[in-house]
Each structure stands twice: as C-alpha cells, then as structure tokens.
Amino acid sequence: MVVLYLVSNRMVLSYNRQTTQYNRFSLLNPSSVFFVVFFTLVFAVRYNVGVDFVNYLDEYQSVYKLEYSKNEILYKNIGLFLNSIGAHPSVFFGCFVFLQITFFLLAVKKEIFVLPFLIIFLFANSEIQTWMNIIRSATGMCIWLYAVDFATDRKLWKYVALCIFASCFHRISLAYIFLYPVILFACKIEITRKWQYGIVACAFIVRILFETFATQIIPLVSIFQSILGGENDYYANYDVQTMLMDLDNEKSGTGIAFLAKLIIDLIIIFNSNKIIKFYDSSKFKTYYFLFIVALFTFYCFPDSVISFSRPFRYFYVFRTLMLGYFSYYLYRNRNIGLNGLCLFLISCLYLSLFLFNQVFAKPEFCVWYQTWFNYTL
Template sequence: MLQSIIVYTSLSTFMILCGIVAANREQYKGTTFKLSFFHLETLLPLFAFAVIFGCRYNVGVDYPAYLEGYLYGSDREFEVLFSLVTNGMSDLGIHYALYFFLWAFIEVFLLFYTFRKQRFLFPYIAFFLIFGSYYLSMMNIIRQQLAACIFLFSLQYIDSRKCIKYYLCVLLAFLFHKSALLLFIVYPLFSKKKDWFPQRKFQLFLYLIAVYLSVNYDLVIKLIAAPFSLFTTALGYENYLEGILYNEKLNSVAQFGNNTGLGVYVQVYLSSVIIWYSSRMKEYYNDSFFLIFYSLWFIRILADFVVGDSIILNRPFVYVYNLKIVMLAYFVVFCLRTKQKLPQLIALSFILIHIILFLNVLSNGEINTSMFKFFWQI
C-alpha cells in the first residue's frame, strides 16, 4: 500500500503543479491570445501519467486479459482500429509497457486537450483524476474508455454545431468500441437545446426518483428489460441476455474501485451540493458548452443510482463517466472564486473527502486492483 500511495500522490502532485503553471500561463496571456496547448507544462504531466500506467502491472480488473491478448493473441473479435493497433504492435515485438503507455496517453491527452481553453481546470482535473480513483476505469475498460474520451472531445462540436466533425468522432469511437453507436442520438438532442435540466426543483425531483430506484433493482430490471435485449442484440452481444443482469459478479462494482457503504452517502452529498449550486454555476460560467456538459453530467449522476450496482447496465453510461472528474473541477473552481466562506469550506470538504476515499480504495487494493506494481517487480 505504501508504494501505491507514493506513486499515486507523486504523480498527482506533479500533474497538479504543472496544471498550476499552465493555468498561470493562460491568465498571463489573456483570452485574446490563441495559446497553444503544446507546452512542457501541459505535455510533461500527460507523459508522466502514461509512463506510470504504461509500466503498471495488474492495475485494472481487465489488465490480465488485455496483457494475455497482446502477448499470445485472443479468441475474441475486437473492433477494427483496436485490433489493428494491438496486432501490429504485438507482431513487431514491442514491449507491452509501450502498448499500455499508448492507450493511457491517448485517454489522458483527450481529457486535458478538451479543456485546453479552460486551463484553470487543469490542477483540479489532475487531483480528482487520481484521488477520485477515476484512473481505474481508464486502466480497466480500455476500449470503451478510449471511445468515451473521444466522445468527451467531440462535445465541442455539438456546441459549435459542427455535425460532420462530431459524427467523424463518433465513427472513430466506434472503431474502438461498437457501443459508440449510441452516441448518434446525442447530437440532435443537444445541438439546439443545451440545458435539459434548467430548474433545480426538477433536478431534485428526478434525483429522488433515482435514489428510490437504487434500492429497487428488480423494478429497474422490469423497466429496462425490453430495450436492454434490443440494444444487446443490435450490437451483437446476444450473450448478454436479461438473466445476466442478476449475475452477482457482473453486478457488483466493488471490484472496480467504487466505494460502497459510507462512500454511497458521500456521493449523495457531493452530487446534491453541486445540484444545489447548479443555477449559480450556470450563471457564473455563462457558457453553452457548460450547459451541455452539466446536462450530461446530471444524466450520469442519475445513472449512478439507478444502475450503480450493475457493471452491465453501466456500460452505456461509461461515455459520460469522465464528466464527473471535470464537473468536480468546475465546482471547486466556482466555490474558490466566489470569495464566500461557505462555498470555500464546501470546496475544501470535497478535496478532503476525496483524499479519504482515495485511501479507502487503496486499503482494498488487492480486491479492486488499485494496488500499484511495476511490471519489473513481477
């Protein structure tokens, strides 16, 4: 556990410090300058992240399957682009650390590059990425996370109503994970209407319904059985029949690093506070991109409760999973800039809570595969 703490905190600290430098450069240049993303303070932390997780061993539940498939081939048929890169690097005899480096770099690059015009978020994205244990998802469901990071990048084209560029991104995401077909419906939903949840009372109403459904899993299954079967059949996942939703192993998120028990109440606190301040945040940022971002984040929060214990049902919502990292960053920045004591104390509580949850995740590192090892230690 000590090695894990040292590796993760060192990486996070380096990324945060670089993020602060990048944010200060933005402030110095001002909004009238077209500031390039490609500077040492933005690229070095991305390379550091990719090097660390490229050299990891058995971090992420699916790591052994990816490693075995890379070294010895796999019986499964993967999407075209993922298979092309995997087989090409494997045939060339490239070490698997470089293989995992590549995927980690693409994921973290897209995460930060998406917000290249809002560099004030960089230090906080770096903090929550590690201390929120969101990196575990990136290290686990690699194919879909690659698609999800491409989708995150594509949101700017919904805001600017560049339909062709958006769907080219969806096509690219599809070449990594075919469930990206779901993303075709996102553009028409948000190209004209940016804010689907403008009223706080309406959000709280939906939030309470989601909390209720979270303790009535059988009811959720009945409600989604028909569309679930249609979706899995259309994407060629006929083996994911309705009965799989009752498989205890596949419907427990504990092994993927998510907190249970006290962690659930903490998530209620975090999300409900953000909802409470949502109107002020929308007014503060005054940006159509943020409205789209917030709506998708809120959908993810509802999904956390409704399908939170199901690995299978969570798959469609992986595409909005990474928005949680950035929304936390948006919120903390908002609180710190208000110069009011209560929001600043709330921001501090968000940071302290994630440090505690981070230590809690590492304390169960053998179970949730967060315990960090370098490949040369095996």
C-alpha cells in the same frame, strides 16, 4: 499512487500558470508535451492495475485471440501491429493512455484554468482507475468528450467524424451520434432545481424497482451483452447469477461513501444557478445537462451491474468534471458565505476516500499502483 498524484498535480499547476500567461492552449506547448508524456509513461508501465488488465494483456500477447476477436478495428490492429514487431505490452497500454489524456486535454482546453482541479478529482473520484481498467471504453469516451465541443458549436460532421473514430475503439460510441440534437437542446434548456432533485429521486425509484425485480430481467441481460460486444466480449460470462451476487456484495458495505457523494451531488444542484452563471457558456450548460443525465443513469443502476451500467459510462465522466468545475467556482468565491468551508470539506472527503481505497483495498481489486519493474524484479 499518492506520490504520483501529488507530483502530477504540482506539475499541472506549473503548466497551468504558463498556459494562462499566454491566454491560449496548444498541445505543442512545452508544458503540454511534458504533461502528456509524463502521464503516458507513468500509466504505460503499470502492471495489474485494473481488474481487466490481465484480460487485455492476455489478448495482446495472443495473436490468435486478437485476430479472431470481435473487438473494434483500431484497437485490434494497433495490438496486432505492436505484437508483430515484438513491442513490450507497456507500449500497447501506452498508446491508449496517450489517446485518453490527449483528447481529455483537448476537451477542456477552453477552460484550461480548471485543469488542476480536474486532475485532483480524476484521481480522487477514481476516474483514472476506470480509464486504466476499461481501456477501450475509456478511450472512446475521451474522444467523444472532445466531440461534444463540436456539437455545442453546431459542427455536425466533425462531431459525427469523431464519434465514428471513437467507435473504432469502442462500438457503443456510434450510438452517441444520435445525441447531437440532445446536446443542441442542452445548450438552451434551463432545468430548475426542483426538476433536478426530482430526476435524482426518480433514479432511486428505478433503482429500487430494478433491485426488486432483478431476477425477472434475464432477457435484458442478453440484449445488453449483445450491445456491448457479444459472446466473445469480456462480459460473456456475466449472467444474472453473477449480477445478483454483485448486488449483494455492493449492499454489504456501510454506504457512507455513497451517501457522502450523493450529498455533494445535491449541493452542486443547489448551487447550479450560480455555477452556470459563473461560467456563462453554452459548453458548460451542455456539460451541466450531461451531468444531470449522469446522475440519473448512475443512481438508476448499481455500478456493479456491469451489463446495465456500462452503456452509460460515457456520462459518468461528467460527475468528475463537475466536481472540478464546482471546486474552481468555490475557490474563486471562497470569501463568500460558506464557499471556502465547502471547498475544504469536499477536498478532504474525496482525498480521504482516495487514500482509504489505496491503503485498505484488497489485492484482487487491482487498485494498487505497481509497474512492470516490480513484476520483473
């Protein structure tokens, strides 16, 4: 995985120079095609990467499970078609990888110069691992991320159309249609640093209350399971006892990584006025607003509490995006104050955490990159 990360980053740096030379982005550009194909092939042939991999594989290989599942229409029919023609499972997984990276590139095309930094944190912040794990949700999220562009430009019907398209892979995308007025509002509002710090503080208060009264929210677990897909979804066996066990497991760690990432989030908030002024666009203001929403929802519910955190996962990508945007800002202003040192420390921290996770992760965490070739051998 480390080699894959280094190769990908080097390749994207070359692609970025070629694209900015013509000051425009196109998916048909040779560099774009190479990047999409390379990315798709690498992750299409993965085997047992992500704890949900076996579930997806089992469902794809069983026509009965696919045909009678309550999964979304496009996800289901892509699987049924590929299964009917005898396609290898890697083709099935590759279709969703292709959609994910294509719509992600379309979403950031206006700031293509930030892409090398985004690639770094897609890996270092485990975003890629999330894409490979919650495939349907990640596919819907990437499509919705591109839709945000149209909402920022006040193109309602294109935004709605993309949300509906995203819902064909993950039904929760339909709920994000109602965020259209929020996105329009986000382009104009200016949240002071005090308010941002207050929002993070409120999130921790909610988190403490949630952990304290977890045993008394049993009915809410059933409600959220219904929203996520009902009894036939992957969360059917996720009950309160499992939730409490996951909470205990999460508390058993040292918390150093959690604290370090929190400090970086607070540093980003501290520099928010400078970053917003640096990018100076309605789209970035929207991204930053959604980043604050992501912080609130992320710190409200422990990530291990799937039934409650999963509906807000679309927002979590903005934490990764903001790391990339902030790092590019620091790079461009590295000779001012402590910006250069800050960039160095953030990069070292996240890359160290990434390497640590790869080296010391247990096999059941399914973070080690391996391919079907390893499996068949």
